[in-house]
């Protein structure tokens with residue numbers, strides 16, 4: 001950031017640099033960057049890529065802390081079926097699916113929308129599904145300090161579908177459990193509730 005006057009100038013410079021590189025890629029694959037349909041493509045692609053990786057500039061801890069409320073409730077809170085869109089760090093192709101997150105409060109609850117926001121902060125980076133799961137788990141655990149936290153992510157990886165092994169129906173599940181969710185009964189209750197249509 002140092003050489004830039006402000007955030008706007010920084011964003012513009014980065015967008016232009018990424019745009020130039022996309023232009024080069026389009027040229028290298030044998031396309032005509034001057035063709036009408038492609039004229040604005042490098043800029044669109046640059047903006048899309050910067051949107052999809054904006055998580056690097058966001059602070060998940062700050063997001064959670066902005067809506068923590070003192071409350072005595074100490075039952076399980078589950079937010080399930082949170083859409084996840086991320087980019088695999090090996091091929092920079094999307095992986096996407098659902099996250100299911102639960103926590104057991106210890107004096108504090110958190111604004112519900114902040115949980116999917118935290119998911120997005122870590123998903124909008126170059127990721128592997130395992131680290132994404134871990135990042136979300138640790139962020140909630142260390143910031144909210146609940147009695148327990150659980151994260152399950154189910155995702156399909158485009159790099160395994162469009163190319164490479166070309167398997168269309170495989171789904172990868174990753175999970176992480178802390179505190180009370182390390183106990184088998186609590187973990188099973190969570191897993192039962194996320195697989196139920198009514199929870």
Ligand SMILES: Nc1nc2c(ncn2[C@@H]2O[C@H](COP(=O)(O)OP(=O)(O)OP(=O)(O)O)[C@@H](O)[C@H]2O)c(=O)[nH]1
Nearest residue numbers: 088089090095127128129130157159160163164165
């Ligand atoms: N563990 C893990 N692996 C991933 C994830 N996303 C992509 N991969 C894998 O990363 C691996 C990279 O392996 P490489 O052999 O270096 O890459 P590659 O030659 O393109 O491999 P193929 O995809 O098998 O063609 C592949 O097996 C991908 O399936 C992820 O989120 N977690």
Ligand SMILES: [Zn+2]
Nearest residue numbers: 088090091159
């Ligand atoms: Zn990949």
